[in-house]
Amino acid sequence: MDFIKTTEQDSNYNNLEKMTINEIISNINKEDKTVPLAVEKALPQIEALIDQVVTKLKQGGRLFYIGAGTSGRLGILDASECPPTFGVSHNLVIGLIAGGDSAIRKAVENAEDSTLQGWQNLQDYNVSTKDIVIGIAASGTTPYVVHALKKCNEESIITGCITCNKNSPLSLVAQFPIEVIVGPEFLTGSSRMKAGTAQKLVLNMITTTTMIQLKKVKGNKMVDMQLSNNKLVDRGIKMIMNELNVSQEEASKLLQEHKSVRQSIIYGRK
Known part of the structure; x- marks a missing residue:
């Protein structure tokens, strides 16, 4: 052809x-x-x-x-x-x-x-x-x-x-x-x-x-995203709140400690 x-x-x-x-x-x-x-x-x-x-x-x-x-x-x-x-x-x-x-x-x-x-x-x-x-x-x-x-x-x-x-x-x-x-x-x-x-x-x-x-997504969320600006930090806090059913304050504390949405969720479940 x-x-x-x-x-x-x-x-x-x-x-x-x-x-x-x-x-x-x-x-x-x-x-x-x-x-x-x-x-x-x-x-x-x-x-x-x-x-x-x-x-x-x-x-x-x-x-x-x-x-x-x-x-x-x-x-x-x-x-x-x-x-x-x-x-x-x-x-x-x-x-x-x-x-x-x-x-x-x-x-x-x-x-x-x-x-x-x-x-x-x-x-x-x-x-x-x-x-x-x-x-x-x-x-x-x-x-x-x-x-x-x-x-x-x-x-x-x-x-x-x-x-x-x-x-x-x-x-x-x-x-x-x-x-x-x-x-x-x-x-x-x-x-x-x-x-x-x-x-x-x-x-x-x-x-x-x-x-x-490659398991870089959980549910429908970008749990491994880089927290490179305030918008993404806020998004990460909301993900943790929804996944663990915790307060914004607690989710924020977890994120500050673990610097990762995925690791925050894993630790918060323990």
């Missing part, structure tokens, strides 16, 4: 500059509504990849995201949320972007076209067969990502991907591909829109499900 890059196809809308603000945002919203349905169709692929991630992390491995541009930034965003949300090490989920950390804020020219840099960036972290690497690219053609995964395969490292085109080079190289087919963007080729939203939804699923499977 020929590879068709639907993310680059012409928008279903034209003469955007002649639309009113209301028409523009209504049409963007209309397109955005289709994204969760596209993700739903990919749930079997998402489940298969998460199963691999959980297995690797339970065995002491790490999860790497690797991407360029918007895709790279989304991977870094998801990775950076794991330590504060689930209390895990910053070295458990690692996001890499073509062009390095400066590319998070400002595009680095031609960085995504390198066929060597992706693997070099992974080697900086001593990537090994214990780990799992997920390439993120809306187009599914980004050389930085595709070639990094090819090298991972050669080194017997499990690979997955998140892309928004069917049968892309990235899908074909990844052992566990996720393809969320969102179709043409409202603004032709602007894959930070529907494709970016789809990638964010899938990334939410991957880390949240993985951390639940």
Whole structure:
């Protein structure tokens, strides 16, 4: 089957500059509504990849995201949320972007076209067969990502991907591909829109499900979260109050003593 890059196809809308603000945002919203349905169709692929991630992390491995541009930034965003949300090490989920950390804020020219840099960036972290690497690219053609995964395969490292085109080079190289087919963007080729939203939804699923499977959640609460600001301390106190049926004063005292919602609950039960 020929590879068709639907993310680059012409928008279903034209003469955007002649639309009113209301028409523009209504049409963007209309397109955005289709994204969760596209993700739903990919749930079997998402489940298969998460199963691999959980297995690797339970065995002491790490999860790497690797991407360029918007895709790279989304991977870094998801990775950076794991330590504060689930209390895990910053070295458990690692996001890499073509062009390095400066590319998070400002595009680095031609960085995504390198066929060597992706693997070099992974080697900086001593990537090994214990780990799992997920390439993120809306187009599914980004050389930085595709070639990094090819090298991972050669080194017997499990690979997955998140892309928004069917049968892309990235899908074909990844052992566990996720393809969320969102179709043409409202603004032709602007894959930070529907494709970016789809990638964010899938990334939410991957880390949240993985951390639940790794017992980093109790009931429906983030009991291992980092208590890094007043809002989170207040949330932690409420969790302890509800779990142990104690006063705010007692919950606060437990939290001050144990510096962890989980440990406060464990100690409070004794």
